[in-house]
Amino acid sequence: MPKKTTEESSFRDRPINIDASGKRKWVYARQPKGKWYMRRTLVAWMVLVFLAIAPFIRIKGLPFMKFDIPQGEFYLFGNLLYTQDTYLLAIIMAIAVVSVVLFTVAFGRLFCGWLCPQNIFLEMVYRRIEYLFMGNYRKGKPKEPGKFKRLGMHLSFMLISVVFTNVFLMWFIGPEGLARLIQEPVQENLKGFSIMLGISAFYYWIYSNFREQVCTMICPYGRMQGVLLDSQSISVIYDYKRGEPRGAKNVGDCIDCSSCLAVCPTGIDIRNGTQLECIHCTACIDECNSVMKRIQKPYNLIRYDSVKGIETGKRSVFTTRTLAYAGVLFVLFIFLAFTVSRRTSLDVSLLRMPGSLYQQPDEQTVMNLYNLKLINKSENARNIEVKLLSPEGIVEVAGKPLLIESRGHVEAVLMVKINKATITGKNTDLRIGFFDNQELLETTTINFIGPTK
Ligand code: SF4
Numbered sequence: 001m002p003k004k005t006t007e008e009s010s011f012r013d014r015p016i017n018i019d020a021s022g023k024r025k026w027v028y029a030r031q032p033k034g035k036w037y038m039r040r041t042l043v044a045w046m047v048l049v050f051l052a053i054a055p056f057i058r059i060k061g062l063p064f065m066k067f068d069i070p071q072g073e074f075y076l077f078g079n080l081l082y083t084q085d086t087y088l089l090a091i092i093m094a095i096a097v098v099s100v101v102l103f104t105v106a107f108g109r110l111f112c113g114w115l116c117p118q119n120i121f122l123e124m125v126y127r128r129i130e131y132l133f134m135g136n137y138r139k140g141k142p143k144e145p146g147k148f149k150r151l152g153m154h155l156s157f158m159l160i161s162v163v164f165t166n167v168f169l170m171w172f173i174g175p176e177g178l179a180r181l182i183q184e185p186v187q188e189n190l191k192g193f194s195i196m197l198g199i200s201a202f203y204y205w206i207y208s209n210f211r212e213q214v215c216t217m218i219c220p221y222g223r224m225q226g227v228l229l230d231s232q233s234i235s236v237i238y239d240y241k242r243g244e245p246r247g248a249k250n251v252g253d254c255i256d257c258s259s260c261l262a263v264c265p266t267g268i269d270i271r272n273g274t275q276l277e278c279i280h281c282t283a284c285i286d287e288c289n290s291v292m293k294r295i296q297k298p299y300n301l302i303r304y305d306s307v308k309g310i311e312t313g314k315r316s317v318f319t320t321r322t323l324a325y326a327g328v329l330f331v332l333f334i335f336l337a338f339t340v341s342r343r344t345s346l347d348v349s350l351l352r353m354p355g356s357l358y359q360q361p362d363e364q365t366v367m368n369l370y371n372l373k374l375i376n377k378s379e380n381a382r383n384i385e386v387k388l389l390s391p392e393g394i395v396e397v398a399g400k401p402l403l404i405e406s407r408g409h410v411e412a413v414l415m416v417k418i419n420k421a422t423i424t425g426k427n428t429d430l431r432i433g434f435f436d437n438q439e440l441l442e443t444t445t446i447n448f449i450g451p452t453k
């Protein structure tokens with residue numbers, strides 16, 4: 001095992017960014033340089049561009065992605081899901097969770113370093129603004145910069161926080177909603193304006209102050225690493241077999257220069273082994289490679305590998321665990337496909353009118369009243385006709401006909417009348433069909449109450 005760089009007696013007995021007196025240790029991470037940083041910059045730009053343009057994309061007139069919580073409408077890849085489709089959202093969530101677990105078992109916190117918006121905002125946007133004003137921390141903590149530099153940096157942080165908030169809001173209210181929010185006088189939309197200001201202030205605080213603690217102390221995904229990773233998971237790892245014993249006069253390749261530590265945005269020493277604070281940012285790989293180049297040793301003393309890979313020279317992500325999770329994922333996808341294929345374009349909610357009992361308009365007829373709500377999930381307007389499929393009887397809609405525009409909804413009262421002779425007991429099951437132009441769109445079963453014989 002690698003030698004611990006911190007005293008054994010105090011190693012890991014407090015969070016990495018808290019000192020012995022309980023004070024926060026500010027991380028002055030040096031800007032990395034190298035091929036991994038360039039690749040990560042490229043991916044980060046692609047993610048940022050996607051986040052900014054996705055709300056503008058429309059597929060067949062519907063938003064590509066939009067989470068309209070007040071309206072209870074969720075657009076996923078151009079498909080409209082309502083809150084009534086929560087079973088579909090639950091399956092999609094289950095698929096997302098199993099995918100994350102599978103991905104983590106195989107590749108550790110790769111998502112954090114490459115795709116997580118929190119990390120991209122902090123490392124690729126705010127931290128770069130900071131380097132512009134403060135330099136890139138070549139010698140650790142800088143001398144106190146001038147007042148104007150600090151002010152300029154914080155004003156830039158505030159400005160970029162407002163920009164990110166507006167992009168974030170577009171995912172919920174769409175570009176049109178955001179344009180309305182911006183154009184309307186503040187006093188007419190005080191609530192929307194306060195939300196925008198509140199989120200901007202929150203972003204500013206997170207990225208100017210709280211920073212990497214989101215990843216090291218709050219993020220539940222980070223906490224899951226302890227149970228998900230095993231000796232075959234691929235992660236950013238220090239080759240202790242090659243590097244130890246460390247130090248310029250020792251025979252290992254690590255010269256103990258601490259450069260890998262200087263660039264780490266979470267302030268850890270990767271030579272202490274896999275740690276949950278490691279967000280796979282690859283900065284230490286780049287930095288150590290530049291040291292290896294200088295001392296003319298082979299690259300990749302720190303690299304993507306597994307503990308088993310270091311020990312045996314062989315690595316594979318196809319383990320029993322990953323294959324088992326892949327199997328679960330496959331079953332969930334089949335289930336999702338089956339559920340989507342059975343999804344109807346009309347959502348029906350039919351409930352007995354609260355407090356109503358049966359009525360007898362004449363000697364032979366019994367009537368029940370129901371509240372009906374229909375949601376038209378299709379692209380076409382519907383003219384719905386309601387029929388009693390069994391037993392025989394009459395369904396009447398009180399009020400206007402059931403005309404529903406595309407993606408609209410309608411509510412009405414249904415009066416269902418059946419012959420007293422058909423009543424089988426205190427409760428009788430009715431099957432009701434909903435038709436548009438003679439096409440049966442949906443059926444539902446409801447309970448009918450009547451007099452017992
Ligand atoms: S950068 Fe490389 S050589 Fe320097 S301390 Fe880290 S692992 Fe050792």
Ligand code: SF4
Nearest residue numbers: 264278279281282284
């Ligand atoms: S240990 Fe390396 S990969 Fe992990 S967070 Fe620190 S610099 Fe990034």
